[in-house]
Amino acid sequence: MAPDRNRRRIPDATVSRLPVYLRILGEQADLGVDSISSEGLAELAGVNAAKVRKDLSYLGSYGTRGVGYDVGYLVYQIRRELGLTHDWPVVIVGAGNLGQALAGYGGFGERGFPVAGIVDIDESKVGSVLGGTRVRHIDELPQLVQTKRVNIGVIATPAVAAQDAADRLVKAGVTSILNFAPVVLSVPRAIEVRKVDLAVELQILSYHEQRKAGGAIHAVPGANGRPVSA
Amino acid sequence: MAPDRNRRRIPDATVSRLPVYLRILGEQADLGVDSISSEGLAELAGVNAAKVRKDLSYLGSYGTRGVGYDVGYLVYQIRRELGLTHDWPVVIVGAGNLGQALAGYGGFGERGFPVAGIVDIDESKVGSVLGGTRVRHIDELPQLVQTKRVNIGVIATPAVAAQDAADRLVKAGVTSILNFAPVVLSVPRAIEVRKVDLAVELQILSYHEQRKAGGAIHAVPGANGRPVSA
DNA sequence: CTGGCTTTGTGAACGTGTGCACGAGTGCCT
DNA sequence: AGGCACTCGTGCACACGTTCACAAAGCCAG
Numbered sequence: 001m002a003p004d005r006n007r008r009r010i011p012d013a014t015v016s017r018l019p020v021y022l023r024i025l026g027e028q029a030d031l032g033v034d035s036i037s038s039e040g041l042a043e044l045a046g047v048n049a050a051k052v053r054k055d056l057s058y059l060g061s062y063g064t065r066g067v068g069y070d071v072g073y074l075v076y077q078i079r080r081e082l083g084l085t086h087d088w089p090v091v092i093v094g095a096g097n098l099g100q101a102l103a104g105y106g107g108f109g110e111r112g113f114p115v116a117g118i119v120d121i122d123e124s125k126v127g128s129v130l131g132g133t134r135v136r137h138i139d140e141l142p143q144l145v146q147t148k149r150v151n152i153g154v155i156a157t158p159a160v161a162a163q164d165a166a167d168r169l170v171k172a173g174v175t176s177i178l179n180f181a182p183v184v185l186s187v188p189r190a191i192e193v194r195k196v197d198l199a200v201e202l203q204i205l206s207y208h209e210q211r212k213a214g215g216a217i218h219a220v221p222g223a224n225g226r227p228v229s230a
Numbered sequence: 231m232a233p234d235r236n237r238r239r240i241p242d243a244t245v246s247r248l249p250v251y252l253r254i255l256g257e258q259a260d261l262g263v264d265s266i267s268s269e270g271l272a273e274l275a276g277v278n279a280a281k282v283r284k285d286l287s288y289l290g291s292y293g294t295r296g297v298g299y300d301v302g303y304l305v306y307q308i309r310r311e312l313g314l315t316h317d318w319p320v321v322i323v324g325a326g327n328l329g330q331a332l333a334g335y336g337g338f339g340e341r342g343f344p345v346a347g348i349v350d351i352d353e354s355k356v357g358s359v360l361g362g363t364r365v366r367h368i369d370e371l372p373q374l375v376q377t378k379r380v381n382i383g384v385i386a387t388p389a390v391a392a393q394d395a396a397d398r399l400v401k402a403g404v405t406s407i408l409n410f411a412p413v414v415l416s417v418p419r420a421i422e423v424r425k426v427d428l429a430v431e432l433q434i435l436s437y438h439e440q441r442k443a444g445g446a447i448h449a450v451p452g453a454n455g456r457p458v459s460a
Numbered sequence: 461c462t463g464g465c466t467t468t469g470t471g472a473a474c475g476t477g478t479g480c481a482c483g484a485g486t487g488c489c490t
Numbered sequence: 491a492g493g494c495a496c497t498c499g500t501g502c503a504c505a506c507g508t509t510c511a512c513a514a515a516g517c518c519a520g
Contacts, residue, residue: 051507068466082433184275201408205382284500
């Protein structure tokens with residue numbers, strides 16, 4: 001056994017599943033479960049057991065053959081790998097509907113992502129208080145990012161304002177962005193961007209619905225074959 | 231059956247990109263652009279040009295060599311393939327922070343997913359009006375789904391209530407679910423589920439942040455293996 | 461201590477997705 | 491009319507992700 005194998009370079013697909021394992025393991029720990037098999041974890045996570053084992057193997061060999069994984073230790077290792085050993089304050093840009101909901105949603109702070117601040121470009125929104133945080137003007141962004149050591153920015157602006165928000169975030173020193181606006185952001189290579197687009201998700205569901213209905217759309221009685229395009 | 235149907239079976243990865251192309255094409259159309267090359271579209275979508283061409287080829291050969299794609303026609307074809315030729319009313323379960331934001335966010339209706347209704351299990355929330363829609367009690371869900379012909383349900387409840395919400399949606403006849411709660415839902419195979427988990431997204435960003443910092447820090451003593459006997 | 465049972469960790473096969481490179485059409489210009 | 495510049499559509503090779511299958515490793519009973 002090499003003392004420290006190259007545990008680096010975890011596949012993207014695995015990284016996106018680790019948070020799911022982490023949440024489940026936390027729940028199990030709360031239930032008093034202190035050991036879990038790859039199969040048990042797989043069932044709870046809704047994935048294949050071999051996938052769980054391979055995913056966890058990227059962290060190192062933390063399981064015990066014939067027994068399973070120690071829940072507490074695994075939680076610790078995953079948290080370590082995901083960088084969740086300390087909080088990551090986030091700044092929200094945009095105090096509209098979504099920004100308000102995000103700020104009001106307590107889940108962020110609980111999970112290690114406290115809202116360091118909310119900013120908006122609209123003067124009329126500045127000063128109001130959302131989820132215990134006062135809305136500040138976007139010009140205060142650089143100062144906010146620096147004093148609170150914020151690395152992660154959340155864009156909750158309308159589409160047209162999103163690129164400007166991104167530019168400001170990057171300029172202020174943020175290096176990761178979670179973007180809720182339906183736009184493709186243009187940012188320097190070094191900036192990590194993740195996008196959450198509700199319309200896209202719904203349209204994907206629409207595709208599958210359309211597919212199910214594909215043969216027999218109830219709304220078109222008597223019409224056989226495909227509709228004639230005008 | 232029409233032989234035309236054989237061409238169906240679009241890869242998942244492509245399906246998830248079509249909405250992005252669609253949005254961009256719509257914007258271009260509004261700008262008066264009536265023809266676009268795969269390279270132009272690729273740039274706007276932030277992807278590879280060959281990927282765009284391959285993606286669009288699954289819809290059929292709707293481009294013109296030497297010229298590009300007719301924007302209007304492509305919009306029509308993508309909308310058709312995604313099943314966006316008519317509206318898909320959605321029902322939102324959970325009138326908390328997120329449910330309110332979703333209902334208040336007008337973007338749904340605009341993009342063809344009007345909010346047919348919002349339901350909550352909490353009597354005290356029933357009756358209030360969000361985004362022009364009155365909150366109803368969850369017991370009215372089956373009736374709502376049937377009268378408004380809803381196929382898509384959105385779960386915006388706390389985690390503990392999500393599975394129950396899913397069960398009710400399925401029972402009411404919904405066949406696609408967009409889940410915002412951080413739980414793995416258990417539903418019949420035929421039900422399409424998509425999950426949006428903000429904490430997961432943030433944790434993925436955290437991983438990358440940790441990684442960036444990781445190279446410099448690297449100050450973990452005794453990182454080799456775990457203690458032999460517990 | 462030995463044998464049997466359980467579960468991990470991983471090599472290998474398979475499937476999906478990506479990107480290059482180039483043939484095949486298409487329109488424009490001379 | 492013919493050549494040329496341009497761009498699509500796609501075969502192919504490679505990268506990535508998933509799943510199977512099994513040896514290695516640990517635990518327990520007797």
